[in-house]
Amino acid sequence: MSEKKVFEYPGAEIDVQWDGRLCIHVGECGGARNDLFVAGRDPWCVPDSCKTAEVREVVERCPSGALTYRDKSGAKEQAPPENIVTVVYNGPLYATGDLAIAEAPEDMPGVRFRAALCRCGQSRNKPFCDNSHLEAGFRDFGAVGERGPGLGATGGTLSVKPLTNGPLLLNGNLTIRAGSGRVAWQGTTVALCRCGASQNKPFCDGSHKAAGFESG
Numbered sequence: 001m002s003e004k005k006v007f008e009y010p011g012a013e014i015d016v017q018w019d020g021r022l023c024i025h026v027g028e029c030g031g032a033r034n035d036l037f038v039a040g041r042d043p044w045c046v047p048d049s050c051k052t053a054e055v056r057e058v059v060e061r062c063p064s065g066a067l068t069y070r071d072k073s074g075a076k077e078q079a080p081p082e083n084i085v086t087v088v089y090n091g092p093l094y095a096t097g098d099l100a101i102a103e104a105p106e107d108m109p110g111v112r113f114r115a116a117l118c119r120c121g122q123s124r125n126k127p128f129c130d131n132s133h134l135e136a137g138f139r140d141f142g143a144v145g146e147r148g149p150g151l152g153a154t155g156g157t158l159s160v161k162p163l164t165n166g167p168l169l170l171n172g173n174l175t176i177r178a179g180s181g182r183v184a185w186q187g188t189t190v191a192l193c194r195c196g197a198s199q200n201k202p203f204c205d206g207s208h209k210a211a212g213f214e215s216g
Contacts, residue, residue, distance in 0.1 A: 005019060005020045005021045006018070006019050006020070006021075006107070007020070009043055009044070009045035009046070009047055010047070011046075011047025011048045011055070012047075012048055013047075013048075013052045013071070013072055013073065014047050014052045014055050014056070014069055014070065014071045014072060015047065015069065015070040015072075016036075016045050016047050016055065016059060016067065016068070016069050017067070017068045017069070017070070018044075018045065018066060018067055019065075019066045019067075019068070019108060019110060020066070021066075021108070021125060021128075022064045022065050022066035022108060022110060022111065022116070022125075022128060023064060023066035024064050024066075024092070024116055024129055024130065024131045025131070026062070026063055026064070028058075028061040028062055028063065029045075029058060029059070029061065029062060029067060032058045032061070034049065034050050034054060034058070035049040035050070036049055036050045036054070036055060036058055037058070047069075052071060052073070052075075055069060056069055056071065056075070056077070060077060060113075060114070062110070062114060063094045063096075063114055063116055064110070064111075064114065064115065064116040064128070064129065065108065065109075065110025065111040065112070065113070065114040065115050065116075066110060067110060068109050068110045077112075077113055078113075079097060079098035079099075079112075079113055079155070080096050080097055080098075080113070080155075081154060081155050082097065082154045082155060082173075082175060083095075083096070083097030083098060083099075083154070083155065083156070083158040083172060083173055083174050083175065084096050084097060084174075084175050084176075084177060085170070085174060085175075085176045085177070085192070085202075086142075086176075086177040086179075086181075087119075087140075087142035087143075087144060087176065087177065087178055087179050087201075087202045088142060088179060089140075089141050089142045089179040090133065090138060090139055090140060090141065090142075091119075091129070091133055091138075092116045092117055092118055092119055092120075092129035092133065093116070093117040093118075093119050093168075093192065093202065094114075094115075094116055094117075095114070095115045095116075095117055095158070095160065096113065096114050097113065097155075097158045097172075097174075098113070098155065098156060098157045098158055098172075099111065099112060099113060099114075099115060099157075099158055099160060100157050100158065100159050100160065101115060101127065101160040101162075102159070102160065102161040102162060103126075103127055103162055111128070115128065115160075116128060116129040117129060117160070117168060117194070118130070118132070118133075118194055119133075119138075119140075119192070119193055119194050119196065119201070119202065120132060120133035120136050120138035120196040121136075121194060121195040121196035121197070121208075121211070121213055122135070122136045122138070122196070126162065126194070126215055127160075127162040127168065127194065127215075136196075138196055140201045140202075141179055142178050142179020142180065142202075143178055143179065143180075144176055144177075144178040144182075144184035144185055144202060145200070146184075146185055146203065147184070147185060147186075148176070148185035148186045148187035148190070149186075149187045149188075150186050150187065151173055151174075151175070151186045151187065151188070153173055154173050154175075155173060156172055156173050157172055158170060158171070158172035158173070158174060159171040159172055162194065162215060163191075163215075164215055164216075165208060165213055165214055165215050165216075166191075166204070166208055166213070166215070167191040167192055167193055167194055167195075167204035167208065168191065168192045168193075168194050169189075169190075169191050170189070170190050170191075170192060171188065171189050172188060173188055174186065174187060174188065174190065176190070176202065190203065191203065191204040192204060193205070193207070193208075194208075194213075194215075195207060195208035195211050195213035196211075197210070197211040197213070
């Protein structure tokens with residue numbers, strides 16, 4: 001029997017789900033100044049401890065998509081008005097927006113709008129981050145040297161296609177933020193490194209071939 005990975009926390013007006021396959025323990029949920037998530041408490045999440053709007057806001061802080069909700073009023077999470085990829089200091093790519101990730105399982109609804117994508121090459125849950133960069137000692141501070149061709153519009157669907165044994169190919173209106181938070185690159189098509197070996201991070205430079213990167 002497989003180990004349970006998705007947990008449900010029911011409430012009167014809103015239910016919260018936590019997917020352990022995606023969680024990288026950033027702590028945005030537990031750091032919120034309320035009693036929605038309390039470490040060591042059973043249950044860990046109590047949706048009735050907060051107003052429904054506050055529950056939605058805290059859940060949507062989760063950068064990996066591990067947290068989702070089911071609002072019984074029918075309200076649903078909406079795509080942000082801009083597609084943004086943030087290059088995390090020594091960590092993954094945080095993607096937010098109207099995401100269409102090619103290899104996202106149907107039972108991972110959280111990655112529709114929020115995802116943490118592996119860029120160290122070591123994740124056992126590719127294309128998603130599983131914190132393997134910590135054990136691997138992956139180092140990249142998130143500087144971005146290129147500016148891109150620019151954007152004529154924002155929003156719309158951002159296609160994210162993990163190429164076999166290769167980079168992440170992104171198509172759609174996109175802004176890339178450096179690890180410092182600076183708006184660094186804007187354009188509509190880009191290949192981002194996910195093998196960890198590129199000398200031009202976060203962009204792919206073909207190093208996955210020499211590195212023998214395997215995405216399977």
